[in-house]
Amino acid sequence: MNKQINFDADKFELPVDLEYIKNYGRVERVADGIIFCSGLEAARLHEVVIINQQYNGLVLDLGEEFLGVGLFEDTNDICEGMEVVSTKTIFSSPVGDELLGKVINSLSTPMDGSSLGETGKSYPAFNVVPPIMTIDGVSRPLITGLSIIDAITPIGRGQRQLILGNRQTGKTQIAIDTIINQRGQDVRCIYVAIGQKLSYVADVAHTLKTYGALEYTTIVSAAANSSLTMQYLAPYTGMALAEFWRDQGKDVLIVFDNLSKHADAYRAITLLFRRPPGREAYPGDIFYIHSSLLERAVQLNEANGGGSITALPIVETLSDDITSYVPTNVISITDGQLFLRSDLFNSGQKPAVDIGLSVSRVGGDAQHPIVRKLSKNLTLILSQFDELKEFLAFDNSLDEESLKTITNGQILLEIFKQPIVTPNALAQLVLLLFTFQEGFFIDVPIEQVHAFKTVLLEKSLIDTDFSALSQRLPELSELDEAAIVVCTQLIVQTKEAFLWAQD
Ligand SMILES: Nc1ncnc2c1ncn2[C@@H]1O[C@H](COP(=O)(O)OP(=O)(O)OP(=O)(O)O)[C@@H](O)[C@H]1O
Ligand SMILES: [Mg+2]
Known part of the structure; x- marks a missing residue:
């Protein structure tokens, strides 16, 4: 009969050499930034080990023959036969x-x-x-x-x-x-x-x-x-x-x-x-x-x-x-x-x-619900534009509806061009989408859409009525009458001045 069946593992002291095999090993082979070790039988994946009391490594491969350890440091000082000791801890930051x-x-x-x-x-x-x-x-x-x-x-x-x-x-x-x-x-x-x-x-x-x-x-x-x-x-x-x-x-x-x-x-x-x-x-x-x-x-x-x-x-x-x-x-x-x-x-x-x-x-x-509403059809416009733009070369063969899609697609792409580090806040995004959806870009020459958009955004940042709207916009679920008036006024005034300056 096996008398050891009921032994208490915690009280049972392992013979020194067994403990040694579990947590100690030696470097068997050195490759580029990694080492192969023998021993260390208790090692787990991502456990930290110490090589030659000097270098830390991370267990990355539990190979059948050897344990694969990745080295944190680039070093040529590790060589075969060095001692490797387990810290018994999984890597934490x-x-x-x-x-x-x-x-x-x-x-x-x-x-x-x-x-x-x-x-x-x-x-x-x-x-x-x-x-x-x-x-x-x-x-x-x-x-x-x-x-x-x-x-x-x-x-x-x-x-x-x-x-x-x-x-x-x-x-x-x-x-x-x-x-x-x-x-x-x-x-x-x-x-x-x-x-x-x-x-x-x-x-x-x-x-x-x-x-x-x-x-x-x-x-x-x-x-x-x-x-x-x-x-x-x-x-x-x-x-x-x-x-x-x-x-x-x-x-x-x-x-x-x-x-x-x-x-x-x-x-x-x-x-x-x-x-x-x-x-x-x-x-x-x-x-x-x-x-x-x-x-x-x-x-x-x-x-x-x-x-x-x-x-x-x-x-x-x-x-x-x-x-x-x-x-x-x-x-x-x-x-x-x-x-x-x-x-x-x-x-x-x-x-x-x-x-x-x-x-x-x-x-x-x-x-935001307002943005969601104002951008609902944009993907469709852009995908239709993508299909139609192939025909751009034969302009006059296109019907009015298709020409409108092309113009809208071109305008949208201009609106979405954005230089680096010029973030638009929610209010500015709403303003741009509103301007597009209400057709205020249609009669702006396409090569000037980007410039007009830029001026409009600049104006929106200093306009007091629009600033007040920006404050309450996050709480709104749709653009109310007052909000529409503020946006429309800002757009119309800016556009007049913009187009006048271009003439
Ligand atoms: N909207 C933008 N307007 C103007 N310049 C831009 C814009 N976006 C990126 N750039 C510029 O283009 C260059 C490449 O951009 P970035 O480094 O982001 O590209 P990447 O795809 O991360 O490149 P890599 O593959 O080399 O990491 C950078 O100089 C960046 O400032
Ligand atoms: Mg990059």
Whole structure:
């Protein structure tokens, strides 16, 4: 009979060598930024280990033969035979308000050399997705200040909205503009830079500071010169911080710039671990890697504090191909996507959002009712315009209705052109949409629509009647008589002066 069956595991002391095998190991092989270890039999995924009492590493692969560990630091000093000790703790990130206004690395260390002191708090970087009964639907808007987005593909707090497009199509700019527009909106922002040039991250920090947005933002930077492990870790560090604020009932916006680089870092790591590559050489769990990250962006219900995390992951396409592996994955994980196109961008249509291929599945529920009403037919006009514009060359063969659609489409595209960092508040967006819907743009020469729009917006900011309307607009569910009069007067007066000045 086996007498050990009832032994109390806590009181039972393991023989020293068994303890040793469980938590100690040795470096067996060193590769580029990773090591293979033997021993450490109790090690779990994402556990922190210490190599030679000096370097930290993260367990990233539970291979059958060896344990795969990613190194935080780039170093050539680790060699075969060194001792590896488990800390028996899963990686967690220091969090706290002290991180606001800072550029930090994936270990939450400020990059400017300053010390945060002990924030004393940390959050699990690889936390699980919140249970379904803690989650509410998206119902409050997150205003980007970009008219084309706020009108046609609106974003709500707690939404996951993908920004995708080729290189240099304005992806980052949309995220930066959105962060800048959160000033005074009580939204904490986190910008996670993965695999970018360090100088670029510094530029982003500088821009945010210039516009007074750094004070409510944390930048997590795993630049191209940091180790693969740090690049892999960065979005989780950002998400841990987001969850910390979310649990205080706050609204958080987190940008991942970008997940293509994140996938590439993870692929490089797994290839070093000799995991069998799947489609496009990405490991089989790349979908899980991104879904388990993005599904942590939610709106919590009142019983759980009502905080929210809105996620804007950015993904790069090659030659507008949204069917390649990472874009398709992330499209299926998110609540919609903004697809930016090089040809639109190069023709001056900026932001270069392709309306036909962009969608926001839940943001409409959070849109202000007046904006919703005023933008209801815009997608249809633009898609009809898209079809008809091919015929533009044979102008006279088109009937009156089609010509009207073309004019309206052209006007809309002009209205939606927006220079960088010129956010439109709710009132300004309503004014633009009202001006369009009431036909006030029709007799403005198309090449002057943009200029007229700009003047109108400027006027709206100094007009006292309109300012008063702006104040009460959030509470209105539709434009009442008085509001219509204020808008119409402003438009008519501005237009008269504008057209007169053009003559
Ligand atoms: N609406 C806009 N009006 C004018 N310039 C813009 C606009 N949007 C973006 N740009 C400019 O275009 C350039 C490219 O934009 P951005 O860096 O956002 O593109 P990206 O898609 O993120 O590029 P990459 O793929 O290299 O990361 C930047 O100089 C940016 O300021
Ligand atoms: Mg970019």
